[in-house]
Amino acid sequence: MAKVKxxxxxxxxxxxxxxxxxxxxxxxxxxIPSLCSHPDLEVRANCRICMVEIKGQxxxxxxxxxxxxxxxxxxxxxxxxxxxxKTNLEFIRANHQKSCDTCLWKEDCQLKKLFEEYNITLSPYxxxxxxxxxxxxxxxxxxxxxxxxxxxxxxxxxxxxxxxFLEVNDYGSQISIKPSDNSYRxxxxxxxxxxxxxxxxxxxxxxxxxxxxxxxxAKKLIIIVQIAPxxxxxxxxxxxxxxxxxxxxxxxxxxxxxxxxxVFDTSTGxxxxxxxxxxxxxxxxxxxxxxxxxxxCCPAWVKYVExxxxxxxxxxxxxxxxxxxxxxxxKTYWLKxxxxxxxxxxxxxxxxCLAKKYEIERPELRLKxxxxxxxxxxxxxxxxxxxxxxxxxxKEVAKAPLDALASGAGIIYGASGGVMESALRTxxxxxxxxxxxxxxxxxxxxxxxFKKARYQINQFNLKVAVVSGLNQxxxxxxxxxxxxxLYDYIEVMACPGGCIxxxxxxxxxxxxxxxxxxxxxxxxxxxxxxxxxxNNPVLKEAYQDYFMDKKTTxxxxxxxFQKKKKEGYKINKK
Amino acid sequence: MDDIxxxxxxxxxxGRGGANFPVGLKWELVKNAPGTKxxxxxxxxxxxxxxxxxxxxxxxxxxYVIGGIxxxxxxxxxxxxxxxxxxNYFYRFADKLRKLIAKLPINVVKxxxxxxxxxxxxxxxxxxxxxxxxxxxxxxxxxxxxxxxPTLINxxxxxxxxxxxxxxxYEYKRFFTIRGEVKKRGNFELNENLTIKEVLKxxxxxxxxxxFVQVGGEASGEFLxxxxxxxxxxxxxxxxxxxxxxxxxxxxxxxxxKFFLKEHCGKxxxxxxxxxxxxxxxxxxxxxxxxxxxxxEVLKxxxxCGLGSGCGQAAYSxxxxxxxxxx
Numbered sequence: 001m002a003k004v005k006x007x008x009x010x011x012x013x014x015x016x017x018x019x020x021x022x023x024x025x026x027x028x029x030x031x032i033p034s035l036c037s038h039p040d041l042e043v044r045a046n047c048r049i050c051m052v053e054i055k056g057q058x059x060x061x062x063x064x065x066x067x068x069x070x071x072x073x074x075x076x077x078x079x080x081x082x083x084x085x086k087t088n089l090e091f092i093r094a095n096h097q098k099s100c101d102t103c104l105w106k107e108d109c110q111l112k113k114l115f116e117e118y119n120i121t122l123s124p125y126x127x128x129x130x131x132x133x134x135x136x137x138x139x140x141x142x143x144x145x146x147x148x149x150x151x152x153x154x155x156x157x158x159x160x161x162x163x164x165f166l167e168v169n170d171y172g173s174q175i176s177i178k179p180s181d182n183s184y185r186x187x188x189x190x191x192x193x194x195x196x197x198x199x200x201x202x203x204x205x206x207x208x209x210x211x212x213x214x215x216x217x218a219k220k221l222i223i224i225v226q227i228a229p230x231x232x233x234x235x236x237x238x239x240x241x242x243x244x245x246x247x248x249x250x251x252x253x254x255x256x257x258x259x260x261x262x263v264f265d266t267s268t269g270x271x272x273x274x275x276x277x278x279x280x281x282x283x284x285x286x287x288x289x290x291x292x293x294x295x296x297c298c299p300a301w302v303k304y305v306e307x308x309x310x311x312x313x314x315x316x317x318x319x320x321x322x323x324x325x326x327x328x329x330x331k332t333y334w335l336k337x338x339x340x341x342x343x344x345x346x347x348x349x350x351x352x353c354l355a356k357k358y359e360i361e362r363p364e365l366r367l368k369x370x371x372x373x374x375x376x377x378x379x380x381x382x383x384x385x386x387x388x389x390x391x392x393x394x395k396e397v398a399k400a401p402l403d404a405l406a407s408g409a410g411i412i413y414g415a416s417g418g419v420m421e422s423a424l425r426t427x428x429x430x431x432x433x434x435x436x437x438x439x440x441x442x443x444x445x446x447x448x449x450f451k452k453a454r455y456q457i458n459q460f461n462l463k464v465a466v467v468s469g470l471n472q473x474x475x476x477x478x479x480x481x482x483x484x485x486l487y488d489y490i491e492v493m494a495c496p497g498g499c500i501x502x503x504x505x506x507x508x509x510x511x512x513x514x515x516x517x518x519x520x521x522x523x524x525x526x527x528x529x530x531x532x533x534x535n536n537p538v539l540k541e542a543y544q545d546y547f548m549d550k551k552t553t554x555x556x557x558x559x560x561f562q563k564k565k566k567e568g569y570k571i572n573k574k
Numbered sequence: 575m576d577d578i579x580x581x582x583x584x585x586x587x588x589g590r591g592g593a594n595f596p597v598g599l600k601w602e603l604v605k606n607a608p609g610t611k612x613x614x615x616x617x618x619x620x621x622x623x624x625x626x627x628x629x630x631x632x633x634x635x636x637x638y639v640i641g642g643i644x645x646x647x648x649x650x651x652x653x654x655x656x657x658x659x660x661x662n663y664f665y666r667f668a669d670k671l672r673k674l675i676a677k678l679p680i681n682v683v684k685x686x687x688x689x690x691x692x693x694x695x696x697x698x699x700x701x702x703x704x705x706x707x708x709x710x711x712x713x714x715x716x717x718x719x720x721x722x723x724p725t726l727i728n729x730x731x732x733x734x735x736x737x738x739x740x741x742x743x744y745e746y747k748r749f750f751t752i753r754g755e756v757k758k759r760g761n762f763e764l765n766e767n768l769t770i771k772e773v774l775k776x777x778x779x780x781x782x783x784x785x786f787v788q789v790g791g792e793a794s795g796e797f798l799x800x801x802x803x804x805x806x807x808x809x810x811x812x813x814x815x816x817x818x819x820x821x822x823x824x825x826x827x828x829x830x831x832k833f834f835l836k837e838h839c840g841k842x843x844x845x846x847x848x849x850x851x852x853x854x855x856x857x858x859x860x861x862x863x864x865x866x867x868x869x870x871e872v873l874k875x876x877x878x879c880g881l882g883s884g885c886g887q888a889a890y891s892x893x894x895x896x897x898x899x900x901x
Contacts (some may be wrong), residue, residue, distance in 0.1 A: 045710055048844045048876045059883065060875045065710060080875075087872040091847030124865070125851055149843060168705065173850040175840030 004070040009077065021063035021074055022050055032076050033085065033114055035198040036151035037064040039510040040496070041160075046151045047198075048088050049114070052076050060084055086118045092199075094125040095132045096147050104209075104385055105200040108507050111147075131169075131176040138165070138179055138569040139189040140205045140357040148177055148201035154193035161494070162471035163304075166193060177201075179569040186307050186566045188470065190300035190494040191354030191503015204354050204504060208376040209386065215346055215376075216259040223346045225260040226326050227251055229267050229414030230352040230499040231380055233520035237506040238384035239394040243516050244523060249399035254392050255350075262403045266349065267410030269326030270422065271533035272542075273297060274409055276319040276557050277419075278426040278534075281489055285460055290314050292465075292480055292487040295419050297321035299359035300494035302561065304470055309477060310563035318558040320373075322413060323349040323356065324365055327373030328556035333546040346375045350383050352414070352502030355494070364562075368555050379504025407536045408528030415518040416468035416498030417444035417451060420491040424455065424464070425532045431458050438531060445522065447497040447514050450476070452487075460488075468493040468501070578645050579605065581739050590748060591617060591694075591729035592790065592810040597736065600726065603716040605649060607724035614646045614655035615701075615720065615727040618663055619685050619692030623833070624792030625812040627749035628730035630761040632659075632667045635734055640674050642733030645740050646726055647679065655680040656720075658697055689793070689837035690881055694727045696839075707841045708879040750807075752779055753792070754815035770803040770813060784818035786896065793833050794884025797891040823896045827866075827889060828856045834885040845882030848873045852889065863899035 001016045008030055015024040020043070025032045034050035037043065043064050051060040055073035060081065063074075075081070093115060100112050115121075128146060136143040143154075143166075150168075155177060158166040165187045169178045179187065193202045215223055227248065236246035252263040277295070284290050296302050296316040305312050320328070327347040335342055349356060357377045359365075365373055378386070387394065409425055412418035421441045428436035443453040444464065449472040452465040465487045467473050473492045480486045495501040497514035500521070530536055547553045582598030589595045604612060616639065620628040631639060643655050657671060657680060664684040671682050687706040690696045695709035698720050719725020728736075731749055738744040748766040753759050756779040764776060770789060774780040788795040790809040800818075807813070816826070831852045840846040852869045855861050870893060873886025893899045 043710065045878060046842050048842055048878070051876050084872050084875045087868055088843055088847075088876060091843060091851065094847070094851065125854060127854065129847070129850055150840065150846065151843075170840070171706070172838045172840045173835060173846065175846060 004068055004072075006068050006071070007073040009075060015068055017068065019068055021052060021066050021068055021072075024068055025063065025076065030076065032063050033117070034064055035110060035114075035149060036153055038153055038196055038198070038508075040196065041153055041156050044152060044156075047149060049085055051081055051084055053078055053081060082118070086120070089114055089118050089120055090124050092149055093120050094123040095128050096199075097123050097128065098146070103200070104206055105203060107388075108381075109200055110198050111149075111200070130174050134176075134178075135572040136179050136569045137205065137572065138187040139567065140354045141187065141189060141191065141194060142203050142205055143177070143179065144201050144203070145176055145178075146201075147199050149199045150175055150177060151198060152177065153196045153198065154202055157192040157196045160471055161188070161190060161192060161469065162474045163188060163190075183566055186303075186564075186568065188300040188303040188307070188494060189355040189358045190470065192495060194354065194503045195505065195507060195509045204379055204382070205357065206382055206385075208357060208378060209382045212348055212376050212378060213386070215348075220344055221346055222261050222340060222344050223259065223348060224262040224264060224330055225255050225348045225350060226264040226266045226269070226323055227255075227350045228323065228352055228499065229270065229411050229418070229521060230502060230505070230517065231350050231383075232411075232524065233414065233500060233517040234352065234380050234505045235384065235394065237513075238380070238388075241395055243520050246394060247399065248402055250394055250397055252402050253397045253400040254387055254394055256400045257392050257397065258386065258390060260348070263400065264326060264330065264404050265402050265406040265410070266323045266326055266351075267406030267413065268404045268536065268538055269322035269324070269329065270297075270410035270413040270419075271407050271536045271539050272325045272329065272557060273319050273322045273413075274419075274422040274426050274533035275539060276325075276553070277317050277423045278430055280317050280319060281423060281427055282430055285462075285488065292490045293317055295491045296561070297413070297419060298493045298495075298499075299353070299355035301470065301473065301492045303355065303358070303564065304473065304494065306561055306564040307566070312477065313561045313563070316561055318560060320365065320557055320559050321356075321359065322410070323351065323377075324359070324373045324559075325557055328367055329542065331367055331369070331371050331373060332552075332556055333542055336546075342369055342371060347373065349374050349377045350380065351377050352380055352499045352505045353377075353495075354379065354503045356504075362559075364559055373556075379502075381504055381506055384506065404538050405530070405536060406528075406538075407533050408525030408531040409533045410536070411528065412521050412525050414499045414521050415445070416447060416493050416500075417466045417491065418498065418521070420444045420464055420466050420489065422533055423489070424462075426534045428457055429532065429534050431460070436532065444491070445518075447501075447511065447518055449496065462489065463487045464489045464491075466491045468498050469496050470494050578649060578736070578740055582736065585739055585744060585746075587732070587735055587739065587744075589729060590731035590735065590811075592622075594809070597728065597732055600716060600728070601646065601649065603714075604724045604726040607717050609724040610652065611723045612650040612653040613720040613723055613725040614643060614650065614653055615694075615697065615725060616643055616655065616657045616730055616733050617692065617694065617697060617727055618657055618659040618730045619697065620660055620663065620730070621689040621692040622791035622793055622795075622810060622812070624751065624753050624788070624795070624814050625790075625810050626751045627761050627811065629663055629666075630749060630751075631730055631734050632663055632671070636667065636671055637674055638734045638737045639730055640671065640678070640680065640733075641737035641740070642728075642735070643680055644678060645736055646733075650726070653679070656701065657682045658685060658701070659683070660685045660692075689833075690839055690879075693879055693881065696879075697727070698725070707839045708881075748811055750777075751812040752777055752815070753812070754787075755781060755785065755817045755820075756815050767806055769806050770798070773807075773813060774803070774815070779815070781815060781817075786816050786818050786821075788814045788816070788888070791884075793830060794880070794888050796887050797895055799895055823892060824856075824861070827892050827897065830885070830888050830892070831856050834881070838881055838885075842878035842882065844872055844876045845878065845885070848877070848882065849885055852885075863893055863897055867893045867899045
């Protein structure tokens, strides 16, 4: 890219052309405060915080919107700018009159940081603007209008997902962001709005955090925790640990310190998912029935199909998602083996995802003994809150072993393409009785929204596609509806880049961060002793000892889906 | 055909909507912008209170306006035009305009939305049926305007002037709307370079008693003292005269703030919150004018579009010059 010379606060810099002032200042580590600007999204310049002075221009200019060009002279922190920013921040404070002390999200809060920097304690105004007192809840997502700065990041991500559940309502001082009343629109609980909200107006429901704390305090219970693949590539961010330096054993150590008796790996569950899914794929290919087979381990994608595309339900694989299988395994076979009373056992999942909180409540997932496979889901952000509350620093924690082995195939589930790659490794083995050539299936890696590949395995010329982002999924649906034989197997993840872009993960999220997270998982796979799900001894033992007949396997490893009516939202007036 | 651009540049015609953008340059930008189709929009929204000159032109010289639009239609390959009129003008002039248009590709449309719909990018949203809010610039309408095609947006009076220029009849005049505490209210066509004082003088409207003026409209216009009127008009050519002693300035400020509370869109933080808080403060029996001034200043400085900065400009000049508040 061509370079241009600019001046920022009288200092000369050579920067890349075709970037905005805000982008280049961030690269130069010059702090221009901003709220609504997000690298995943379009520039909308709504928050008016990143205002700067440009020599020769009369009024202040938003840095997010202005491209650098040769000779540009920029001032970023004059008295004039500070005064304007402060007045704008006071406007925000005026609608958000609660105390920061009790807020769970204060550490992540960009607003709090700016309020402190600009010395804003109380609102200089009397009332809250109209429509600011409502609190909406839809599934695990909460929208607190009093904190909302109407920047519309959420509206854009929701629209980019092809959902458009969050809408701009009314005009002027009456304006508000609210969930849609349109009966054809419903939330899929992907949580992308939460990870793109600069004001913590959109947050996750943290009631499970309280319940887990209570469980941990109860002496009688045996509490088992399982960690999703992506946790090992993301929890480090909350403790400023470089990527790759925090191992699953560190996490297990911290969790045991919190009081969890056993720490399992959802990747082990993923090995079961892979094995079952590979079998199902081969069966469908042989019968040439219900193709393309669609993955179903992403609960937001499942909700999308059930609400928006119920006609595709027969195409979804019936295999349960990894943490549900893991929970089922623990509460049936493992519990029996350990001779533990089913009343005393609780399973908690640490997940990158908000929709997983919704998934565990599905009644069709209940086990024969009446138990829910998973009792509570905590997101990575919630776990970080809990650890920090108990003063457990991951940097200093002693390692502890995990209580079951997982394969590399189970670990890469956290990145877009991982489910596909895992399933193909095992499908190859099941079809040829030979171990798969690893490199062959790497074509589906990468954080791009859409990837496709072809594989020749025995008589099958397998056509596969991998998408992340629900809008990408919808495009793909239209493609294969027009041409039914286009694909045999499709992996869909609702979040950009797969689970490592999930709505429950630490902030900020952007392409670069997602790339780094994904590469951690692929490195762990490279280093893993076992790379394929079918070679995991945990699996072999379980199938030999317990999951021998179809009935047992079906009840713990498989599920069904149904067309969904709009679940909508609830309002809590404050 | 290109000679119209040449003529516009020679005469250095500036847009008459208020922003003073060079018309020749704008036409050239649209002409050179790549696009299989081009749109021409004649902006007759005239929503600024106290500005009535476009209505006057539409009433008396509609054929000139259409003549100006025709110049653009002839210049741009595969182009189509819209005349965008506020509701009042639509009911009064649409039929007459349509008769004059005959078979030309010009559509007369009625404004959707209020004051803000006169802002050119909001006007585009309105024509496209979207939420009535300004767009981010760049891209400018000249590159990506209506339905993302290059679009020329000019004011009614600009097209009127273009027509005169194309006929070599242009006499460097423009229309002034004069209102308020004067003897002869109305629209006047006068030399474009006159100072405010000269305009009042030439129309026999210079008051005897002490006065002050608001120029550029009765909502967003800037307030000027008697001492400040020896300058030409910068934006929209409208002058409203107020009696310095009799006028209740606080009431005037309240009216202006209330007007913007009704018309602002809520897109950007500054204008959404600023206009609301300005009203909150002014609605008190004894308003804190220093606080109102701080808000007016930020409205001027950091609003997304001209609506917010216009509110800021009007309030700021009124408070500092006539209500004795300081920051």
